[in-house]
Structure formats: C-alpha cells, structure tokens
Amino acid sequence: MRLTRYGALLAKVLLLGLLLSALIWPDLSGIKGKASTARLVVYPLGAMVLPLWWWAYGRTRSKLHRTFPWSADLLMTLPWLIDLVGNRLNLFDTIGWWDDAMHFVLWGFLTAGVLLAFAPEGLPRGLTVFTALGFGTTAAVVWEVGEYVTFVRNSPELQTAYTDTLGDLTLGTLGALLAGLIVHRFRRTPSTSNV
Structure with missing residues (x-):
C-alpha cells in the first residue's frame, strides 16, 4: 500500500514537472502543435479528479473505501504521465506501433482506475x-473528438484521421474491456456469482 501511495505521488510530481517544462520550454515539450494548451488544462484535471472527489465527498461518505484508494489514483494518473513522456521523447511520431499500444494500454489503466475508485465491489x-x-468507450470518443477539434482538423494528420480514429476507438474499447475483466477477476470473492 505504501509503495502504491509513493508511486501515485511520484507520478503526479513527474506529471507536474513535465507540464511546467512544457510551459517554460514549449518547443522542447513534444506537444507543440498537438493541442498543447488543452493538454496543459486537461492532464492535471484528469490526474486530480480522484483526489478532488475524495476531498470534497469521498472521505466522509464513500461506501467503497475507508482510506484513499491509492491504486486507483495511480492508475488514473499514469495515462496522462505516459502520454506526456511519449510525446516528450517523440515516440508517437517515431515508433509506428506506439500510438496504437498507448490507446489500448492507457485506456485500460484509466478504466481500471475508475472502476477501482467508483464501481462497488461484488458486481457480477x-x-x-x-x-x-460504458466509461472506456465514452472516454475514448471524447478524447478523439477533442483531438479532432483541437489539432487534427488543421494538421497534415487529417488525411489519415478517419482510419486512425477508428483504430484508436477500437483499441481504447478493447483496453477498457480487458480492464473490466481484470478488475472483476482481481475483486472476485468466492461468493461472487459470474454473469
């Protein structure tokens, strides 16, 4: 538990550092021309949704958790951090399979974190x-619409956007599906019935 807590806090510190460096040195950030302003707003919000919810509501009224759900927080922070690191190192533009892998893995992480934080245990x-x-596919659609509105429609990527978007949505949905299966398996107790 302590290691997970430190991992979640370290992920937030690294994310904040990368976001600050993108503000200070935008040409070196790897997100210039890729909706950098939107990312500078959305990423910290995405990483802080669970702590803010916990502070405002969860710590006093949560029926799911008696203590802060550090595992869920880490899983909900990693997608934003890994995306920034991938952009910073230019992996999305230099490794052909990187974008596809990230849509699968990062939506899996995000969905697993949301399930652990907000879905009650014992669900079939x-x-x-x-x-x-429901969560993962909706989040993937919102992400793709955001990408289109903020930078794809005015970039050279527009020529391949349709195919790329369909692939990204499929991979994000598959990542969410796998996350659901893993979280259920992780939480399953002998008395839980399978549907």
Whole structure:
C-alpha cells in the first residue's frame, strides 16, 4: 500500500514537472502543435479528479473505501504521465506501433482506475464489463473528438484521421474491456456469482 501511495505521488510530481517544462520550454515539450494548451488544462484535471472527489465527498461518505484508494489514483494518473513522456521523447511520431499500444494500454489503466475508485465491489462480471465499456468507450470518443477539434482538423494528420480514429476507438474499447475483466477477476470473492 505504501509503495502504491509513493508511486501515485511520484507520478503526479513527474506529471507536474513535465507540464511546467512544457510551459517554460514549449518547443522542447513534444506537444507543440498537438493541442498543447488543452493538454496543459486537461492532464492535471484528469490526474486530480480522484483526489478532488475524495476531498470534497469521498472521505466522509464513500461506501467503497475507508482510506484513499491509492491504486486507483495511480492508475488514473499514469495515462496522462505516459502520454506526456511519449510525446516528450517523440515516440508517437517515431515508433509506428506506439500510438496504437498507448490507446489500448492507457485506456485500460484509466478504466481500471475508475472502476477501482467508483464501481462497488461484488458486481457480477457482466455488469463490471458493461460499466468498463460504458466509461472506456465514452472516454475514448471524447478524447478523439477533442483531438479532432483541437489539432487534427488543421494538421497534415487529417488525411489519415478517419482510419486512425477508428483504430484508436477500437483499441481504447478493447483496453477498457480487458480492464473490466481484470478488475472483476482481481475483486472476485468466492461468493461472487459470474454473469
């Protein structure tokens, strides 16, 4: 538990450092021309959703957690951090499979974190998977619409955007599906029935 807490805090510190460096040295950030302003707003919000919810509501009224859910927080922070690191190192533009892998893995992390934080334990497998698909697919659609509005429509990527978007949505949905199955398996108790 302590290691997870330190990992979540370290991920937030690294994310903040990368965001600050993108503000100070925008040409070196790897996100210039890729909706950098939107990322500078959305990424910290995405990483702080759970702590803000916990501070405002969860710590006093959560039926799911008696203490702060550090594992969920780490899983909900990693997608933003890994995306920034990937952009900083120019991996999205230099490694052909990187973008596809990230859509699968990062939506899996994000969906797993949301399930661990907000979905009650003991849900049947079918309901856990449907919840994962509902969140993960919706989040993937919102992400792709955001990409289109903020930078794809005015970039050279527009020529391949349709195919790329369909692939990204498919991979994000598959990542969410896998997250639902893993979280259910992780949480399953002998008395939990499978649907």
